[in-house]
Amino acid sequence: MKILFVHQNFPGQFPYLAPALSARGHEVAALTDEHNQRPSPVQVFRYKAPPAEVTVSAPPGKVYAEYAARGLQAARAARVLRDRHGYVPDLIIGHSGWGETLFLQEIWPNARLAIYAELLYRTRGHDVGFDPEVTPRTEDARLGAVARSAHLIQAMVQADAALSPTQYQAGSFPPELRGKITVIHDGIDTDRIRPDPASRLTLADGTTLRAGDEVLTYVGRSLEPYRGFHILMRALPEVMDARPNAQVVLVGAEGVSYGAAPREGGSWKSRLLAEVGDRLDMSRVHFTGRVPYDDYLKLLQVSRAHAYLTYPFVLSWSMTEAMAAGCQVIASDTEPVRELISDGVNGRLVPFFDVPAWSAALIRALGPDPEAGRLGAAARETVVSDYDLRRVCLPRLIDWVEGQAR
Known part of the structure; x- marks a missing residue:
């Protein structure tokens, strides 16, 4: 497959998955923010960063507008890749947290879209109001959580499939959307991270x-x-x-x-x-x-x-x-x-x-x-x-990705 990862801080959650897919013969690339200087294990395309400030009068609208602005910049870069370079992915794997995937299906309507569903903000039972000293239990705080969730819900509705690292994080999404989510942890390199009595x-x-x-x-x-x-x-x-x-x-x-x-x-x-x-x-x-x-x-x-x-x-x-x-x-x-x-x-x-x-x-x-x-x-x-990276999680992640083609 031709696979495109989309993440403003790539490789983000995909430092092992992207090169592993490349090693299996897939054509793997990434679309990321122009300011991201993290080393990449695969070819990188960049989109122009959105404006620092988005002018919208109502605060809830401003929250969505900021994420949509980043999504628009990602879509414009995608259009250049398509029209000037003939680049059309079979599968897009994008982190939904910053709005980058919101408009990509309009550019590549035949590409399958899979998102990394890290967490959905909830108005009750999660972080909002959990610590009264810091996060107030007010209606305004709950309204803010609703506003911050709009682009995440939109991304999930658009997605063909989704991935979450833990059951708790998958469970933050409502039942009508949770069926799209497969739970696979990012993986821990237990060969490198291990006890050392001489350390x-x-x-x-x-x-x-x-x-x-x-x-x-x-x-x-x-x-x-x-x-x-x-x-x-x-x-x-x-x-x-x-x-x-x-x-x-x-x-x-x-x-x-x-x-x-x-x-x-x-x-x-x-x-x-x-x-x-x-x-x-x-x-x-x-x-x-x-x-x-x-x-x-x-x-x-x-x-x-x-x-x-x-x-x-x-x-x-x-x-x-x-x-x-x-x-x-x-x-x-x-x-x-x-x-x-x-x-x-x-x-x-x-x-x-x-x-x-x-x-x-x-x-x-x-x-x-x-x-x-x-x-x-x-x-x-x-x-x-x-949660072992190489023996448990990475094989499952590869199988999940390749299963998108099947």
Whole structure:
């Protein structure tokens, strides 16, 4: 087949699938934003980025207009590919999150369209209103979620097939659309991400951490409430008092990726340090920002306890990667997490908002917990059995793609 991936940050979720399809003899290319500088494993076409601002008076209309503007730019690039270069794909695989697929069937009406359905925003039961401190339980917040869902529903209606990485994410779509979705995880490279008792990592301040040390880790794209940063920070004073040798390493940018900055301005990091910083031994708290991937893997390998918190939202790759590395994962008892972790079986679950319970669970995990080794081994076994890239997920993904032709 002639297969076109469409993703503003390509390869995004497809760094292994695209080259694997190419290796099987398919003609594979990608359409992406002109500013995307990520290395690509296949030929890349680019569309012109949409205007930074789209002028629409009503906020709900503005939300849709911004995604439609990106979809229009992708469609214009597609028309050039068709008219000037004779390019016509058999199959389009596009991430629906940014509107890029909305108009492609008008350019290539005979191409089959499959979308990556990452999540549908919902007005109740998911992230909206989950954390009253940060996300208000108001009608305006629910109206905003409806507006942000319009292009996702349109993309799903247009699609011939869809793919979601977890049952939770597939379940965010309504029953009348869910029948199009196949659930296959992106896959975790468990050959590369594995325990290493000889691992060590030296931080920027010269602190050297080794496997077996009392290391508490936390990883997020950004340090923000969607990933429970505020809860963890409030739990740390008691943890560090009880474990005077513990080193705490927090990975993530200082801005926001999913939610909003504090209403009073600044970053969540600065706000939480102002709240609890005077109760912390800051010589043992290490904010690394974002780190190179190899350093990130070493960090997971030296971690004695890995804290993962999330709203009811997209599950982070970092949690499954921490499990693959054999970490003892202490995670929030929220729906996307429960799909992979069972309390006391392959990790520990803690109520998201229960700060004292978080302190107690982390103190236990950092101490000489006789269950730690068993939990870490069981966590890795879960990922190896059900989420391994090469032996489980990639074969299923290839079969799903090639099944579109059948």
